[in-house]
Amino acid sequence: xxxxxxxxxxxxxxxxxxxxxxxxxxxxxxxxxxxxxxxxxxxxxxxxxxxxxxxxxxxxxxxxxxxxxxxxxxxxxxxxxxxxxxxxxxxxxxxxxxxxxxxxxxxxxxxxxxxxxxxxxxxxxxxxxxxxxxxxxxxxxxxxxxxxxxxxxxxxxxxxxxxxxxxxxxxxxxxxxxxxxxxxxxxxxxxxxxxxxxxxxxxxxxxxxxxxxxxxxxxxxxxxxxxxxxxxxxxxxxxxxxxxxxxxxxxxxxxxxxxxxxxxxxxxxxxxxxxxxxxxxxxxxxxxxxxxxxxxxxxxxxxxxxxxxxxxxxxxxxxxxxxxxxxxxxxxxxxxxxxxxxxxxxxxxxxxxxxxxxxxxxxxxxxxxxxxxxxxxxxxxxxxxxxxxxxxxxxxxxxxxxxxxxxxxxxxxxxxxxxxxxxxxxxxxxxxxxxxxxxxxxxxxxxxxxxxxxxxxxxxxxxxxxxxxxxx
Amino acid sequence: xxxxxxxxxxxxxxxxxxxxxxxxxxxxxxxxxxxxxxxxxxxxxxxxxxxxxxxxxxxxxxxxxxxxxxxxxxxxxxxxxxxxxxxxxxxxxxxxxxxxxxxxxxxxxxxxxxxxxxxxxxxxxxxxxxxxxxxxxxxxxxxxxxxxxxxxxxxxxxxxxxxxxxxxxxxxxxxxxxxxxxxxxxxxxxxxxxxxxxxxxxxxxxxxxxxxxxxxxxxxxxx
Numbered sequence: 040x041x042x043x044x045x046x047x048x049x050x051x052x053x054x055x056x057x058x059x060x061x062x063x064x065x066x067x068x069x070x071x072x073x074x075x076x077x078x079x080x081x082x083x084x085x086x087x088x089x090x091x092x093x094x095x096x097x098x099x100x101x102x103x104x105x106x107x108x109x110x111x112x113x114x115x116x117x118x119x120x121x122x123x124x125x126x127x128x129x130x131x132x133x134x135x136x137x138x139x140x141x142x143x144x145x146x147x148x149x150x151x152x153x154x155x156x157x158x159x160x161x162x163x164x165x166x167x168x169x170x171x172x173x174x175x176x177x178x179x180x181x182x183x184x185x186x187x188x189x190x191x192x193x194x195x196x197x198x199x200x201x202x203x204x205x206x207x208x209x210x211x212x213x214x215x216x217x218x219x220x221x222x223x224x225x226x227x228x229x230x231x232x233x234x235x236x237x238x239x240x241x242x243x244x245x246x247x248x249x250x251x252x253x254x255x256x257x258x259x260x261x262x263x264x265x266x267x268x269x270x271x272x273x274x275x276x277x278x279x280x281x282x283x284x285x286x287x288x289x290x291x292x293x294x295x296x297x298x299x300x301x302x303x304x305x306x307x308x309x310x311x312x313x314x315x316x317x318x319x320x321x322x323x324x325x326x327x328x329x330x331x332x333x334x335x336x337x338x339x340x341x342x343x344x345x346x347x348x349x350x351x352x353x354x355x356x357x358x359x360x361x362x363x364x365x366x367x368x369x370x371x372x373x374x375x376x377x378x379x380x381x382x383x384x385x386x387x388x389x390x391x392x393x394x395x396x397x398x399x400x401x402x403x404x405x406x407x408x409x410x411x412x413x414x415x416x417x418x419x420x421x422x423x424x425x426x427x428x429x430x431x432x433x434x435x436x437x438x439x440x441x442x443x444x445x446x447x448x449x450x451x452x453x454x455x456x457x458x459x460x461x462x463x464x465x466x467x468x469x470x471x472x473x474x475x476x477x478x479x480x481x482x483x484x485x486x487x488x489x490x491x492x493x494x495x496x497x498x499x500x501x502x503x504x505x506x507x508x509x510x511x
Numbered sequence: 512x513x514x515x516x517x518x519x520x521x522x523x524x525x526x527x528x529x530x531x532x533x534x535x536x537x538x539x540x541x542x543x544x545x546x547x548x549x550x551x552x553x554x555x556x557x558x559x560x561x562x563x564x565x566x567x568x569x570x571x572x573x574x575x576x577x578x579x580x581x582x583x584x585x586x587x588x589x590x591x592x593x594x595x596x597x598x599x600x601x602x603x604x605x606x607x608x609x610x611x612x613x614x615x616x617x618x619x620x621x622x623x624x625x626x627x628x629x630x631x632x633x634x635x636x637x638x639x640x641x642x643x644x645x646x647x648x649x650x651x652x653x654x655x656x657x658x659x660x661x662x663x664x665x666x667x668x669x670x671x672x673x674x675x676x677x678x679x680x681x682x683x684x685x686x687x688x689x690x691x692x693x694x695x696x697x698x699x700x701x702x703x704x705x706x707x708x709x710x711x712x713x714x715x716x717x718x719x720x721x722x723x724x725x726x727x728x729x730x731x732x733x734x
Binding site: 328331371394462 | 663
């Protein structure tokens with residue numbers, strides 16, 4: 040038997056690792072996207088903020104008297120030599136009056152200029168400073184340029200990128216570990232399922248799969264596989280049962296046939312011999328009928344290729360059957376009563392449905408004493424059609440009821456009723472084939488067999504009716 | 512009447528030939544589908560009996576080939592399987608009747624007789640007569656010796672079928688299949704119950720019984 044595969048080979052080839060890899064990849068891309076977006080947004084905000092301070096500073100200076108602007112600039116430069124702002128004031132002829140901003144920045148509106156202001160220091164190696172400038176023409180024609188360095192914004196940008204990369208890596212690693220763990224848990228559950236399947240394959244057919252867990256869909260999968268196994272088990276059990284039953288149940292009539300033939304051979308006269316052979320022939324025909332029933336049962340149970348289902352009018356079908364069985368019931372001193380409804384259409388095979396209800400009616404007539412009443416009732420719910428065949432005979436005790444659909448089952452084995460013992464088995468097989476349901480119950484007194492068909496077509500019509508009812 | 516029989520099992524073939532010969536038929540038998548096609552296209556047969564399962568070209572294929580060639584000779588298909596699908600498939604291939612193995616000699620003979628008789632007028636005629644009994648298939652009335660007889664729907668159907676085959680034996684299976692459309696063995700005396708009622712209505716009180724029971728085979732109506 041093969042070992043549990045895939046999970047025990049290389050850890051990097053395991054399903055869990057691949058699962059984690061895919062998981063991490065998706066997370067990394069998502070993290071990069073989100074952080075990239077944040078970086079972009081924050082950068083724009085910082086830039087806007089910087090532009091705002093430049094405008095404010097320019098406005099503050101312009102609020103001074105014209106002659107006082109130069110003095111004010113000088114005062115500010117002296118008060119904070121490493122302050123946020125740098126200045127340049129040019130007279131109307133373009134001559135610089137005060138300020139440290141290079142003259143290349145002397146223009147109206149937004150601009151940028153690169154400046155090497157500080158001598159390089161070990162802590163802050165020479166790095167050109169990027170200045171953002173805002174030039175404003177004053178009323179007398181002189182030009183005021185206020186500048187600020189983009190250093191903070193650039194620094195924050197750098198921080199943001201480092202932050203982004205670090206977080207992307209962290210999230211990816213977390214996803215890798217998380218994915219691997221999730222995959223490991225998932226695959227371990229699958230491993231348990233696989234192990235259960237291995238056990239079933241090796242012959243322990245009573246085993247069922249454990250629930251996989253994690254998701255209802257996965258449990259549904261396990262449940263469906265279990266149902267499939269139940270079905271296979273049922274069929275296998277049926278197969279085992281039928282071969283045993285056939286052997287047991289045909290031995291008696293075959294023995295009887297043999298005795299009849301022996302008696303016919305030893306019969307004194309030609310006429311007696313002929314009579315004996317006739318009886319034996321009847322017996323042989325009964326045996327053949329049983330074989331035909333077994334074959335038919337096997338065929339119906341097997342499903343396989345089927346003549347397509349059509350719409351079958353149950354009312355009409357049952358009416359014909361009742362006409363067929365009325366004389367039979369009268370001859371057997373039984374009462375056959377029926378309550379049929381007109382609109383009872385089901386989807387099925389008319390020939391098999393006729394056999395189904397014929398079997399149920401015959402069953403009720405054969406297995407009840409004279410004077411019994413056999414009732415056939417058809418009822419209709421919005422999406423269900425039921426046919427109930429009941430009698431007021433002795434009935435079947437509760438714990439035997441389930442068993443009467445089994446092959447060759449006889450309620451009273453000592454009382455050979457002359458039936459093959461397959462009627463209800465065949466009926467049950469036909470019910471199953473039609474996706475219908477057969478319930479065997481107590482008619483108080485008597486036996487009650489109810490066959491219910493869930494009708495899709497009728498269901499739709501029923502739903503329509505309900506809609507109409509709701510609308511008044 | 513000449514019949515063609517395709518059956519690969521020698522014992523079954525010999526048995527069927529003996530039974531059909533005893534019933535007054537001339538039988539030409541073969542064991543392969545190719546022979547059956549050759550014989551059927553050469554000779555003039557009243558009925559062709561084909562075993563469905565023979566090695567090589569099987570009975571169903573033989574039948575399809577013959578029908579495709581325009582040979583409309585009535586065909587009886589023999590099969591070991593009593594499958595609904597098998598029967599439908601056989602009838603679709605052009606079989607006129609279908610018989611499940613094993614079968615009683617009387618059953619085979621009755622089926623062949625029913626097929627060999629070219630459909631006479633009484634099959635489709637509105638009015639059919641057997642002896643002093645007349646049925647009207649449109650008015651659904653039955654009159655015997657001038658006396659009107661009331662029949663239930665299924666009794667009328669049964670009588671009609673017997674009259675369509677008047678003078679011939681009809682078996683229980685033929686009645687079940689053709690009158691009741693039952694393709695299974697009922698566990699109760701469906702036929703006997705209906706037959707006794709039909710007989711009580713059309714034969715009781717008359718000098719001659721029209722419906723005869725043929726022991727070990729079935730029933731026959733005779734004028």
